[in-house]
Amino acid sequence: MSPLFTPNAHPRRATLAALVAGQVLALLALWLFYPLQLFPSLGEVFRALGDLITTQGLLPELWASLLTALQALGIATVLALFISYLTALPFFRPLAFAASKLRYLTLTGLTFFMALLLSSGHQVKLSVLVFGATVYLVTGMTRVILSTTQEELDHARTLGLGEWGSFWEVVVHGKLADMLEVVRQNFAIIWTLITLVETLYQSEGGIGLLLYKQNRYLHLDGVVAIQLVILAVGVAQDYGFEALRKVFFPYAGLGAM
Numbered sequence: 594m595s596p597l598f599t600p601n602a603h604p605r606r607a608t609l610a611a612l613v614a615g616q617v618l619a620l621l622a623l624w625l626f627y628p629l630q631l632f633p634s635l636g637e638v639f640r641a642l643g644d645l646i647t648t649q650g651l652l653p654e655l656w657a658s659l660l661t662a663l664q665a666l667g668i669a670t671v672l673a674l675f676i677s678y679l680t681a682l683p684f685f686r687p688l689a690f691a692a693s694k695l696r697y698l699t700l701t702g703l704t705f706f707m708a709l710l711l712s713s714g715h716q717v718k719l720s721v722l723v724f725g726a727t728v729y730l731v732t733g734m735t736r737v738i739l740s741t742t743q744e745e746l747d748h749a750r751t752l753g754l755g756e757w758g759s760f761w762e763v764v765v766h767g768k769l770a771d772m773l774e775v776v777r778q779n780f781a782i783i784w785t786l787i788t789l790v791e792t793l794y795q796s797e798g799g800i801g802l803l804l805y806k807q808n809r810y811l812h813l814d815g816v817v818a819i820q821l822v823i824l825a826v827g828v829a830q831d832y833g834f835e836a837l838r839k840v841f842f843p844y845a846g847l848g849a850m
Contacts, residue, residue, distance in 0.1 A: 601603060616709035633814035638821070655822065658791065658799040661715075662783045665722035669783075670776055672723070673730035680735055681760050689735050696728040700786070704793060714794040725786045726779060733775035737768050769840060770845035777834035784823060 596602040597612065604612075625635060633641070645651040676692050679685035700721060707717045741764055749759035791801030800819060807815035838845060 633817055637814040641812065642818040642822070643646050645818060646830055650798075651800070651803065654798050654800045654803050655826070657797065658787055658801060659826065661719065661722070661797075661799065662780075662787055665726060665783055666776070666780055668719070669723045669726035669730055673725050673734050674772065676727075676731050677734035677738055678765065680738055681764060685756055692728055693732040693735060695724075696732060698728075698848070700725065700789065703850070704790075704808045714796045719793045721790045722783050722786055726783050729779045729782050730775060733779060734772055737771045737775060738764055741768070757790070770842035773834065773838055773842070777831060777838075780830055780834070781827060782829060790797060803848070 596604040596608070620634070624632060629846055642651075676689050677779065678687075682688045703724070704717065707720050711717050711720060745763050745767070747758050749763050754762060787799065788804055790803035791797070791799035792805040795802050804816065804819045804823075807813075807819060
């Protein structure tokens with residue numbers, strides 16, 4: 594047990610697996626036997642989950658939300674990469690700086706202006722998600738680009754690459770694995786926002802609207818069931834991004850502890 598309480602220790606994989614299993618069981622026991630019963634029981638949540646799947650279309654609504662989230666993430670990633678790479682040119686650095694600061698804006702009120710500019714509820718919903726994700730992606734991606742060291746650029750120049758060649762090899766090609774990690778970390782923001790925008794624009798449904806209805810009528814077992822489904826999807830996405838990173842950038846983890 595000592596490695597688990599030693600700073601910077603690296604326990605064996607089997608030890609970590611046993612630790613995770615033990616902590617999950619402890620949480621389940623706390624949920625089952627906590628005397629105040631703040632949450633619906635495990636049985637109630639499973640029954641609500643079955644009802645949501647069989648009678649309220651949980652899976653189609655989840656699929657619709659997932660497609661919207663992936664569409665928003667794709668657009669936001671392209672926009673954020675474009676803005677972030679422009680920081681290589683000093684003229685455009687204020688643009689990336691301003692874009693990253695926009696993450697402090699709340700969406701209240703902005704959705705009204707987006708509704709005036711756009712023609713359909715789907716476009717408004719998508720634009721809100723793209724805006725909310727882009728400002729966070731730009732923050733993370735700009736930090737990755739600015740972490741490029743002078744030694745890395747000098748090394749590229751000694752290989753005969755010009756300024757643009759060094760930028761391509763060191764900043765663009767050399768940082769793709771880090772950019773994918775930034776995208777993975779910020780995907781959760783879209784799931785946080787999607788419950789809001791699907792509540793505001795209900796024409797296309799979605800798991801956010803389903804969650805809103807459960808919460809409105811105080812079906813707490815349904816609320817917990819949907820939250821657990823979103824959590825499971827998010828965890829699966831995390832592992833999916835990690836798998837992509839290992840496939841396309843197997844060298845990226847060589848220097849990790």
